[in-house]
Amino acid sequence: xxxxxxxxxxxxxxxxxxxxxxxxxxxxxxxxxxxxxxxxxxxxxxxxxxxxxxxxxxxxxxxxxxxxxxxxxxxxxxxxxxxxxxxxxxxxxxxxxxxxxxxxxxxxxxxxxxxxxxxxxxxxxxxxxxxxxxxxxxxxxxxxxxxxxxxxxxxxxxxxxxxxxxxxxxxxxxxxxxxxxxxxxxxxxxxxxxxxxxxxxxxxxxxxxxxxxxxxxxxxxxxxxxxxxxxxxxxxxxxxxxxxxxxxxxxxxxxxxxxxxxxxxxxxxxxxxxxxxxxxxxxxxxxxxxxxxxxxxxxx
Ligand SMILES: O=C(O)CCC(=O)C(=O)O
Ligand SMILES: [Fe+2]
Numbered sequence: 019x020x021x022x023x024x025x026x027x028x029x030x031x032x033x034x035x036x037x038x039x040x041x042x043x044x045x046x047x048x049x050x051x052x053x054x055x056x057x058x059x060x061x062x063x064x065x066x067x068x069x070x071x072x073x074x075x076x077x078x079x080x081x082x083x084x085x086x087x088x089x090x091x092x093x094x095x096x097x098x099x100x101x102x103x104x105x106x107x108x109x110x111x112x113x114x115x116x117x118x119x120x121x122x123x124x125x126x127x128x129x130x131x132x133x134x135x136x137x138x139x140x141x142x143x144x145x146x147x148x149x150x151x152x153x154x155x156x157x158x159x160x161x162x163x164x165x166x167x168x169x170x171x172x173x174x175x176x177x178x179x180x181x182x183x184x185x186x187x188x189x190x191x192x193x194x195x196x197x198x199x200x201x202x203x204x205x206x207x208x209x210x211x212x213x214x215x216x217x218x219x220x221x222x223x224x225x226x227x228x229x230x231x232x233x234x235x236x237x238x239x240x241x242x243x244x245x246x247x248x249x250x251x252x253x254x255x256x257x258x259x260x261x262x263x264x265x266x267x268x269x270x271x272x273x274x275x276x277x278x279x280x281x282x283x284x285x286x287x288x289x290x291x292x293x294x295x296x297x298x299x300x301x302x303x304x305x306x307x308x309x310x311x312x313x314x315x316x317x318x
Contacts, residue, residue: 020084021070030061032093036103041124044210045116045309046106054107068111071275075112075160081280082178084272087164091271096166105164105273106306112275113160113308118151118209128163130300132293137237142292145285147179147259148235149278150307153204155213157231158307161283162275165268166302173289174301175265176274181232181282184258185222188251195251196221203238211309221252231279234259268303275308 023031036054040047058064074083085108087101094101102125109115117124128140136143151157168174185193199218206215216233223230236256239249259282268274276283288301 019074019080019082020086021067021074022086023067023090024063027061027063027067028089028093030064031090031104034061035100036107038099039103039106039115039124041117044118044120045114046110046124051110051114054103054110058107058111068108071108072112075275075277081180081277082283083275084266084268085275086269086271087273088269088271096164096270102164102304108273109162109275109306109308113310115306116158116211116309118154118158118212118307120208120210125164125304125306128303128305129297130169130288130292130295130302136287137240142288144287146236146239147177147256147263147282147284148237149231149233149282151209151212152233152235153202153206153216153219154209155216157212157233157278159279159310160275160277160308162273162306162308163268164304164306165270165272165274166304167270167300168268169288169292169301170295170299171289171291173287175267175286177263177265177284177286178276178281179259179263179283181234181259181280184255184262185232187258187261188254192251192254193222195248196255197224198248200245200248201233201238201242201252203235203242221255229279232282234282236284 036057039050071083071085074080087105090104091101106115115124130142131140132142134141137145149157150161197220199220201219201221202217219233221232221234234255239253239256
């Protein structure tokens, strides 16, 4: 699930500069998509790398990938627009980049805020297994996280788990409870491209693996009022996700892409002592969401 960029491709990408992207509403414009594709497919071994990436995300047993853009990040600098455009170009090979948040740029900063709810995005604590935008009727097909800086104190490995495999290990009775519209989480305000608010929702919608979402966030166990039996079933799912998890530390330039129809993600706690780290040195990720092309639920 870790994909290195062949060195001849790296060299060609460092020499080439993609133009700034344009948006059409909250989606990357068709002319940007076509322009990036034309530029990138002209570089050596780009197409085979993009095919490996798509296979890691959509192929049998797949569901996430870490594209190692480390050398490109070193050569270009992570705060150079050229680097971000290249990452956007790779993302575009998977699905269409978009921003669900009208007031945010295409790539959204996830920094570290010591005063925030520690279990939420940019908090310092354990970020439990979840899918992003869980309470929209159409969550992003892919969520992507580009690492600019890891936690300088050494904490915060990413965690991933195969949601369908976790569900398959549950009892029939628990699965029946998870299929009921008895769950809710969070607020839904001013969002684009992710459907309507879904409340209450079922965690399981009966679709085949790789088709529907396993609409789950373990954060609801602490933050939503749930009936006892439904909460117990959700807790069992959270435990199975942990039993099946993999974890790894993102390095500068690592680009994690998660197929939200297959895998759930989260992050271990950052190391203690974040308040002693200057804000400009703290862990920083950039987040981008992707929509599979219209009418194609699997983004193949
Ligand atoms: O900080 C991380 O590594 C994950 C953040 C995340 O999943 C989110 O903000 O939705
Ligand atoms: Fe997330």
